[in-house]
Amino acid sequence: MRQLQYDIYSEKIILEDPKYWIDEDDIPKHIKDFFYKECDKFVLKDKETNNLYCPKCTQKLEKNFCENCQKNYLINIDLNEVNIKKLKKYKFNNYYFAFDVVDKEVIIYLINVFVTYDNPLTNNPFRSIYLRVENAYHVLKDCLINLKQKDKIYLFKEFDSNLLYEEYSFNYDLDFYLDCYDIAKVYTDNLDILKDTIYRYTNIWKAKDYLKDKNIYLSNLTYIPLYYSSFEYLIKKKFYSLAFDNLHLIKKDKDAKLLIKNYLDFMIENNFDYWKFRTLKLCKIKDMEMINYMEDTIEAYENVLNIKKMDVLKLYNYLKTNQNDIVEYYDYLRLANELGYDLKDKKVLYPKDLFNVHNEVFEKRSIIVNKECNKKIRKLAKTLNKNKYEDDKYLIKPAGSVKEMLDEGNMQNNCLSTYILDYSKNKTQIYLMRKKSNLKKSFVTIEVKNRKLIQARLKNNEIPDDEILNIINKWLKNIK
Ligand SMILES: [Zn+2]
16 A cells, blocks of 8 residues: 655655646546536625626526526525626635545645636636645544645644643644644535545545535544544534534543533534533533523633632522623632632622622732833833734734723723733733724734634624634734
8 A cells, every 4th residue: 555654853755645636637527527516606796786697607697597508596605796897806716625545545635716707818707717736635544744845744632722822832743723724615525435544434424415515624624533533423423513513622532422422412402513512511511591601601611610610500600690791700700819819718709799899809900010010011012013914904013011901901891901911921912903094992902822813802892703803813824
């Protein structure tokens, strides 16, 4: 059997398999045809008139029908919004994963399907489709080899979500999670070829219908199925959403398995996703009202329990009866703990008036945040300024002083001031995203740890829309 070999010391591939797809010509015809056909799905919608146009010939559709192509279109969410008069300036990129097997070895490709209406041979908009093999990975049991870049190997080691960011920032084993952003739809028609490969136990081909038209991370097609035995179990139980949905973030597979074993029917019945799963893992109570109540802020509950082990049901009842917010409670507990309050004291742990005690610890803390701290922040901001981001509309810069953080906290109505001490010690990094049209007004407050986004919040801790999050995520890839 042919096998690729990677020399870990020289970081070079010793034995190279020449049989992987390099460009469009190498892609098998049936797969190419599938990609071309997929492009017909993306009906054009004129922004001005809301009229729909045929993605093949650019004729206007009448009742979703193209007279010219004699084709009826399904109008789904994949509409491409354009200015139809300027159609030639648009470029559409769609991405797909496709599996191939060579001598029982699995290769997974990332294919860029590139659509443009700017065909140099015509004056009128005319569709051209190009296929590009963006990436090719040889999938091995404990690593992926990027065949195109040749110099990169990703080891699959257990990801421990409870590790502090500082602890794993330079951990080579976790490069996979930090560097691998490939996300795409999957070509599912040939998944059966995986039956006689390292995928044989995963049963991934049974999820064919589930995978269709979904965007999936590369790790969820390689690392998750091969590394986690609960994947196979979940697939057999037809519990696809959980199988593909961040299973790796569940700290120990043993826990996950046990939870699945004990609660499977309950989870299927209530259409569990990863977040509900994570909530159940914490509370272990079959109570959907409680799970629905907690799931949006489950991270805050986890943080609270990291500070102080406590009865989740008691905590839930306390918060619910007093209409307290877990995020506010977490802020309070964190500071109370830092200030040396006795967390064993029930009055400290479950204060009657959370709002007031929250403000109390908050003020005590501000006194500690002294001039020294401001100096450190100014110095840190100078260093972080290299990560400054600017485009036509937005600016992202590091928080520059204690005052700036307090002002931001006030304008945003968030607890940024409680992050001042950590920021001054560079334990976490705070960036402020502003609209260039009004630089003095706060817009998005961003917390970053080791080049990873921890949170990005609008006023009142609301989550920004995808456009903003995309800008932030793109920017994060380039920061130092
Ligand atoms: Zn047409």
